[in-house]
Amino acid sequence: MDENGQLEAARALRREMLGDAYVDRATADPDPVSAQFQDYITSMAWGVWARGGALSPxxxxxxxxxxxxxxxxxxxxxxxxSSTARTGVTDAEIDELLFQVAAYCGAPAGISARRVVKALRAERGSGA
Structure with a gap:
């Protein structure tokens, strides 16, 4: 796949995983440097997702x-x-992941992430 094809695949995957509303907001800035920056981020971060390989989304x-x-x-x-419904990650997996983060990366990282998860779940009405 050529460079343009890779960028298009990365853009499509970014939209699929994060949703149109988020991507539209992130790419709405008419500044040419902002557009270049968004393309760079998309090709670097989402290009890894779009390349396939042994890891699932x-x-x-x-x-x-x-x-x-x-x-x-x-x-x-x-x-x-907030995008896990699109990626297939469950709440139980996130809960377990945060135990791993706290154990291997420190309590402050785990606590901060847990706060975010609790807030997201409260927003969607599914509790802690």
């Missing part, structure tokens, strides 16, 4: 959740945690 989602939680990137963690 669910597995990739779990990895992204773990890495963003471990790094304390709660805005990105929230984005991906």
């Amino acid at each position: 669910r597995d990739r989602s779990l990895l992204v959740l773990a890495m963003t939680a471990a790094l304390g990137r709660m805005e990105e963690f929230r984005l991906h945690a």
Whole structure:
């Protein structure tokens, strides 16, 4: 697949996993540098998802959740945690993932991510 085909595949997967509303907001800025930046992020981050390989979208989602939680990137963690209905990750898997994060990356990372998860679940009405 050529570079344009790879970018298009990455864009499509980003929309599939995060939803049209999020991607439309992220790409709405008419500034040419912002558009270039969005293409770069899409090709780098979502290009990894679109390349195929041995990991399923669910597995990739779990990895992204773990890495963003471990790094304390709660805005990105929230984005991906709110997209699990599209990626196939269950609430029980996120709960277990947060135990792993807390054990291997520290309690502050686990606690912060747990707060995000609790807030997201409260917003959708499914409790803690």
